[in-house]
Amino acid sequence: MFKPLWKAVFCVLALTAWGTALAAEPIVIKFSHVVAEQTPKGQGALMFKKLVEERLAGKVKVEVYPNSTLYNDDKEMEALLLGEVQMIARSLAKFEQYTKTVQLFDLPFLFEDIAALDRFQLSPEGQKLLKSMESKNITGLAYWHNGMKQLSANKPLRKPEDARGLVFRIQTSEVLAEQFKAVDAKAQPMIFSVVYQALRAGVVNGTENPYSNFYNQKLHEVQKYVTETNHGALDYMWITTSDFWNGLPPDIRTELDKIVAEVTTYTNGEAERLNQQDKQYVLNAKTTEIITLTPEERNAWREKMKPVWARFEKEIGPDLLKAAQAANQAQ
Numbered sequence: 001m002f003k004p005l006w007k008a009v010f011c012v013l014a015l016t017a018w019g020t021a022l023a024a025e026p027i028v029i030k031f032s033h034v035v036a037e038q039t040p041k042g043q044g045a046l047m048f049k050k051l052v053e054e055r056l057a058g059k060v061k062v063e064v065y066p067n068s069t070l071y072n073d074d075k076e077m078e079a080l081l082l083g084e085v086q087m088i089a090r091s092l093a094k095f096e097q098y099t100k101t102v103q104l105f106d107l108p109f110l111f112e113d114i115a116a117l118d119r120f121q122l123s124p125e126g127q128k129l130l131k132s133m134e135s136k137n138i139t140g141l142a143y144w145h146n147g148m149k150q151l152s153a154n155k156p157l158r159k160p161e162d163a164r165g166l167v168f169r170i171q172t173s174e175v176l177a178e179q180f181k182a183v184d185a186k187a188q189p190m191i192f193s194v195v196y197q198a199l200r201a202g203v204v205n206g207t208e209n210p211y212s213n214f215y216n217q218k219l220h221e222v223q224k225y226v227t228e229t230n231h232g233a234l235d236y237m238w239i240t241t242s243d244f245w246n247g248l249p250p251d252i253r254t255e256l257d258k259i260v261a262e263v264t265t266y267t268n269g270e271a272e273r274l275n276q277q278d279k280q281y282v283l284n285a286k287t288t289e290i291i292t293l294t295p296e297e298r299n300a301w302r303e304k305m306k307p308v309w310a311r312f313e314k315e316i317g318p319d320l321l322k323a324a325q326a327a328n329q330a331q
């Protein structure tokens with residue numbers, strides 16, 4: 001007669017024990033990226049892991065997979081959306097499939113320097129872009145800097161005409177393809193992990209990178225010249241899925257929000273130093289000549305590339321473009 005009652009008690013006890021075991025399992029955040037650990041993004045990911053280990057030990061565990069060891073840049077977004085990884089920091093050039101507005105960041109000669117880019121990213125317009133892909137289950141946590149991009153090739157590029165006929169590897173971005181067309185060159189989209197081999201084999205002749213990616217991918221071994229054009233920036237949006245982020249227990253989410261802000265300050269503070277250090281390493285290697293341009297020479301590149309803006313202005317939004325330009329004036 002008492003059997004059903006005992007059964008019920010047993011079930012409650014079993015469920016409680018199972019629940020406790022589940023609660024004791026740490027939340028795992030897999031952070032996948034495609035660059036070396038010594039780069040700004042690589043260092044940012046490691047700092048995130050360190051702070052989470054210090055402050056959320058036993059509750060959250062971070063696993064960092066650098067250098068495309070888990071996913072290449074053509075697969076990392078899919079992996080994020082499928083829940084195979086929980087965080088990536090994706091180049092702003094690689095979002096056009098999800099939103100056209102973020103293409104803004106690729107427009108050549110838009111931001112004078114990283115300080116201007118930083119001002120825009122921290123402005124209300126810049127912050128709004130972090131949330132512009134929520135309907136696609138993508139939440140932007142923060143922007144991370146890498147650095148200003150430089151052109152490279154196996155011939156000296158001083159004038160825009162020097163690029164004529166060359167094939168440049170680009171990140172998958174319509175804007176970047178147009179940028180190279182504007183100087184009568186060809187653009188070949190390609191995943192990051194194969195760029196060294198492609199340059200070595202002569203499948204492409206040149207590329208564009210901040211010094212940190214250029215040096216850490218050993219591109220100085222396969223490119224004889226870098227031209228310091230500073231014609232654009234390579235920055236990242238650190239993203240997760242809205243489902244994952246909104247589903248976190250509130251106390252953990254509050255602590256993670258604080259860590260995200262702290263890690264972003266750290267990463268963005270280190271980016272310029274790391275790029276300057278890698279520029280020095282390129283010089284030390286003595287394989288690659290760094291060409292600096294006079295203001296007039298740089299202006300010739302700007303004149304050729306800037307017309308690209310007109311083609312994308314409508315889909316990006318003229319007001320956003322204006323806000324970005326305004327960031328060039330220091331307050």
Ligand code: LMR
Pocket residue numbers: 034035073090091146171191192213234
């Ligand atoms: C590239 O493909 O060149 C970059 O997006 C790689 C990176 O993540 O810095």
